[in-house]
Amino acid sequence: MxxxxxxxxxxxxxxxxxxxxxxxxxxxxxxxxxxxxxxxxxxxxxxxxxxxxxxxxxxxxxxxxxxxxxxxxxxxxxxxxxxxxxxxxxxxxxxxxxxxxxxxxxxxxxxxGPLRVTDGAVTVQGTWDLLQASINATPAGLQRLSLAATAPKVTVTGIGGGEIAGSGSRLELHVRPNPSRAGEQARDVAASVTEARIPLLDALIGGGEPANLTADVTVTRADGFKGGTIAEEMELWRNAGGKLDILMLAATKGSRQIEAKGDLRLDEQHRPAGQLNLSAAGLDGLLGNLTGGRLGGNLLGMLLGQGRAPAQPNAKPQLAPLPPLRLENGFLAMGPFVIPNVKLQPLY
Incomplete structure (x- = not known):
């Protein structure tokens, strides 16, 4: 059941x-x-x-x-x-x-791209394959700006001396407020360009090899863009006592190398002024261009040790310290010598 x-x-x-x-x-x-x-x-x-x-x-x-x-x-x-x-x-x-x-x-x-910046007189135009930037901020403001561009090309027109053009394989730029110099409104800037091709640099130094350029500087009185022309912005910066502290500028172009440290500003005639401490190798061509092939060029070459042979075949010459380079009253002076045929022009 x-x-x-x-x-x-x-x-x-x-x-x-x-x-x-x-x-x-x-x-x-x-x-x-x-x-x-x-x-x-x-x-x-x-x-x-x-x-x-x-x-x-x-x-x-x-x-x-x-x-x-x-x-x-x-x-x-x-x-x-x-x-x-x-x-x-x-x-x-x-x-x-x-x-x-x-x-x-x-x-x-x-x-x-493309980029186009103009103030009605000076025009900057640029192109690139890829440009990326990162911005890190805090409630107090900008903490860091980083930028990277591949295959950048830049042309500047409307300035004295004609067009300036340049290109490179890669550009990197980093900007941040200097935490220890806030009272000076200082900004740290680090930049580098690899395989740069700049015709003006070729004409000055010689050789057609691409150049690798790096810069590590601090700009004071960098309190922002006021909206004037480039000349007006530069004058505001100069009147505020702005200065460029160069921690390191370096350029390598084939066997030619140069490094610089020092500071620059603008004088009352709007010309670069200041002093640079240099080390260089293989700059015989540059010295010849500056001195017009005169005896001063040979003398400077001897002072700078440019005639020394590299220790090994095909080895790049070692950097040799140079006498300080002073920019004063529109002239360049290296050690006790004023470099002939060179006169600094106002930037604006």
Missing amino acids: DQAAPSGSPRRSRFWLYTPFVLLLLLAIAWSIAWFVIRNRAADALDGWLAAEARSGRQWTCGDRTIAGYPFRIEIVCNSLDLKRGAVTASFGRTEAVAQIYQPRRIITEVA
């Missing part, structure tokens, strides 16, 4: 079977709402920044702006980016700025 099943046996609940999926769905909904809230706040912050810039005289125009990046990023894209302040205008190609939701003060930017 069959026995009836107990009428009070419990039924197994399926609640815990579906709970993880329900929680995941709720989390996705909550995250989506949070992302759109953050997106709207980012748009409001950008509008506020543009308004603040406009009040300071800098008019930014972001063409066809879009904001995307769901679910973990905020991406702001301008199909074109333009800046106008006073007589100075600048234009860029498509610009994309990206920040992670969890790290909003670190912004990665990719900028397409």
Whole structure:
């Protein structure tokens, strides 16, 4: 005889079977709402920044702006980016700025060319294959700006002496406020260009080899762009007592090498002034160009040890310290000698 099943046996609940999926769905909904809230706040912050810039005289125009990046990023894209302040205008190609939701003060930017900057007299034009920048900020302001460009090409027109052109394999630039010299409004700048080709440098030093250039400098009184012409900006900087502290300038071009340390400023006639401590090798051609092949060139060459043979065949000559190079009253002086045929012209 069959026995009836107990009428009070419990039924197994399926609640815990579906709970993880329900929680995941709720989390996705909550995250989506949070992302759109953050997106709207980012748009409001950008509008506020543009308004603040406009009040300071800098008019930014972001063409066809879009904001995307769901679910973990905020991406702001301008199909074109333009800046106008006073007589100075600048234009860029498509610009994309990206920040992670969890790290909003670190912004990665990719900028397409071409670049064009002009003040109505001097014009700078540039192109590149890839240009990326990273901006690290704190509530107090900029902490660090880094930029890297592959295959950069730059042309400067409208200055005395004709067009200046240059290109390279890679450009890197790093800028940060100097934490120990805040009172001087100092900015540390480190830059390098690999395989640079600069016709003006070829004509001065000789040889067609590409050059590797590095710079590590500190600029004082670098309190921002005021919106005037390049000449007006330079004059404001000079009147404020601005100075360029050169921690290291280095150039290598074939067997030619030079390193410099010192400081530079602008005198009342807008000419470079200051002193550089140099070390060099293989600069016979440069000395000859500066002195016009006169006896002074041979004498300087002897003083600088340029005639020494390298220790091994095909080895590059060792850097030799040079007498200090002074820039005074529009002239160059090395040690006790004023270099003939060289007169520094006003920069503006």
